[in-house]
Amino acid sequence: MEENRITHLTGLIVIGGSAGSLDVILRVLPLLKTTMQVPVIIVLHRKISEENILTELLTAKTNLPVKEVEDGDVLVGGTIYIAPADYHLLLEKQGGLSLDASEKINYSRPSIDVTFESAAEAFGKKLTAIILSGANADGSAGMKIVKQHGGICLAQNPATASAAYMPQYAINHVAVDSILNADEIAAYINAQ
Amino acid sequence: MENTYIHDHEIDILLNDVVSLYGYDFSEYARASLGRRINRLFALDKFPSFAEFRYKIRTDADYFSRFVEEITVNVTEMFRDPSFYKALREEVLPVLATHPFIRIWHAGCSTGEEVFSMAILLQEANLLHKSLLYATDINPKVLEKLRTGMFPLSQMKQYSENYIASGGKEDFSKYYTANYERARFDASLSKSIIVSTHNLVSDRSFNEFQLIVCRNVLIYFDRPLKDKAFVLFDESLEKLGFLALGSKENLKFSPVAHKFRQLDNKQKIWRKIE
Ligand SMILES: C[S@@+](CC[C@H](N)C(=O)[O-])C[C@H]1O[C@@H](n2cnc3c(N)ncnc32)[C@H](O)[C@@H]1O
Numbered sequence: 001m002e003e004n005r006i007t008h009l010t011g012l013i014v015i016g017g018s019a020g021s022l023d024v025i026l027r028v029l030p031l032l033k034t035t036m037q038v039p040v041i042i043v044l045h046r047k048i049s050e051e052n053i054l055t056e057l058l059t060a061k062t063n064l065p066v067k068e069v070e071d072g073d074v075l076v077g078g079t080i081y082i083a084p085a086d087y088h089l090l091l092e093k094q095g096g097l098s099l100d101a102s103e104k105i106n107y108s109r110p111s112i113d114v115t116f117e118s119a120a121e122a123f124g125k126k127l128t129a130i131i132l133s134g135a136n137a138d139g140s141a142g143m144k145i146v147k148q149h150g151g152i153c154l155a156q157n158p159a160t161a162s163a164a165y166m167p168q169y170a171i172n173h174v175a176v177d178s179i180l181n182a183d184e185i186a187a188y189i190n191a192q
Numbered sequence: 193m194e195n196t197y198i199h200d201h202e203i204d205i206l207l208n209d210v211v212s213l214y215g216y217d218f219s220e221y222a223r224a225s226l227g228r229r230i231n232r233l234f235a236l237d238k239f240p241s242f243a244e245f246r247y248k249i250r251t252d253a254d255y256f257s258r259f260v261e262e263i264t265v266n267v268t269e270m271f272r273d274p275s276f277y278k279a280l281r282e283e284v285l286p287v288l289a290t291h292p293f294i295r296i297w298h299a300g301c302s303t304g305e306e307v308f309s310m311a312i313l314l315q316e317a318n319l320l321h322k323s324l325l326y327a328t329d330i331n332p333k334v335l336e337k338l339r340t341g342m343f344p345l346s347q348m349k350q351y352s353e354n355y356i357a358s359g360g361k362e363d364f365s366k367y368y369t370a371n372y373e374r375a376r377f378d379a380s381l382s383k384s385i386i387v388s389t390h391n392l393v394s395d396r397s398f399n400e401f402q403l404i405v406c407r408n409v410l411i412y413f414d415r416p417l418k419d420k421a422f423v424l425f426d427e428s429l430e431k432l433g434f435l436a437l438g439s440k441e442n443l444k445f446s447p448v449a450h451k452f453r454q455l456d457n458k459q460k461i462w463r464k465i466e
């Protein structure tokens with residue numbers, strides 16, 4: 001049964017962010033319709049001490065189910081998944097989620113590159129990768145792979161990001177499909 | 193790009209070689225992370241083609257041991273997740289204390305930071321003298337490090353903070369002596385540790401334990417292999433024994449779940465009830 005799951009999903013959205021991106025996510029979540037069909041995965045750089053607070057914070061902003069990923073979870077449409085602190089989050093081809101506590105990448109665990117890359121391999125054209133505010137280059141290498149697999153890449157408008165480096169770096173290095181502000185990101189997700 | 197990437201079907205070929213030549217079966221590891229590790233090694237060692245990578249693994253046993261070392265993830269810490277160790281101190285050790293003799297199995301212990309942390313807990317509960325800690329891993333290289341009883345001195349500040357957060361009341365530095373770049377842990381701790389290779393994929397139960405600790409190992413296995421490991425742990429646990437998993441792991445969906453009850457403390461510790 002698990003084998004078929006992934007084909008039932010019309011798409012997947014993975015959002016990556018670092019410094020300053022929590023504000024954007026807190027603005028996007030309340031705008032998401034509860035009829036959302038796709039799963040959304042959020043990969044945020046943060047301190048481990050902020051661990052549980054993050055899931056609680058996001059849960060309070062939406063009526064959609066929010067879940068911090070545990071090993072063995074399988075993607076379900078209309079659910080928001082949070083990559084747990086101190087683990088990389090990867091997508092299996094069958095739609096399973098797996099965790100990996102290996103070395104930090106770009107000084108980060110979870111690393112946005114790792115999730116973008118494995119999501120690209122598992123979901124190909126059905127994937128949208130979104131990069132938000134941050135002061136780190138994480139995410140751009142992953143976005144290149146998303147593009148190679150035919151997926152869509154979006155960047156937060158650096159002018160609206162409290163740390164412009166990360167989205168700007170992606171824009172400079174990857175042929176992103178659109179540059180959006182928070183409202184437009186929400187509208188994009190709602191249209192999936 | 194093409195020739196710097198190992199594809200899924202090539203990974204299958206490699207894993208077939210590895211199991212038939214060396215007897216290690218990685219075919220049921222979670223593929224996304226395994227594929228990433230294999231590709232990482234391929235890039236790191238700058239192989240010009242898949243064929244050359246494959247040839248090296250097939251023909252060079254030393255390189256194969258590097259392969260095992262690099263595709264398994266060995267990252268570990270002392271008192272990793274301090275609240276877990278706090279729960280062990282408060283809820284598990286008092287039960288273990290009632291046994292005349294305590295056997296603990298650390299499956300997938302890597303370089304042993306977790307095992308030494310446990311030895312410290314037992315020492316502080318005055319139980320170490322009647323305990324044996326079995327430290328096992330698939331990878332002989334990490335076990336060699338464990339046997340030295342030494343960890344990088346640069347980590348001690350972090351470990352000492354973890355130790356205090358886990359409820360430790362002593363001066364953490366009393367457990368080791370600084371030796372150049374290394375902290376050598378007290379022989380009174382390592383005395384109770386038995387080290388051996390053990391492969392959770394292919395090796396069987398070898399004793400009965402009151403506590404099995406297997407943290408951040410099963411996350412690398414796919415569902416059927418996780419389930420096999422859970423059955424092995426069930427077979428290796430005494431009735432009323434404890435099973436401790438990593439902070440993002442769960443026994444919930446396993447075939448032995450009904451035989452276990454999770455402790456009420458939100459930590460990933462289960463007790464075998466039947
Ligand atoms: C991330 S470390 C976990 C270390 C420690 N338990 C912790 O949580 O900090 C994972 C360990 O599992 C070991 N491992 C992987 N596959 C294994 C297998 N089939 N049997 C036994 N150990 C295995 C690896 O060699 C590695 O040392």
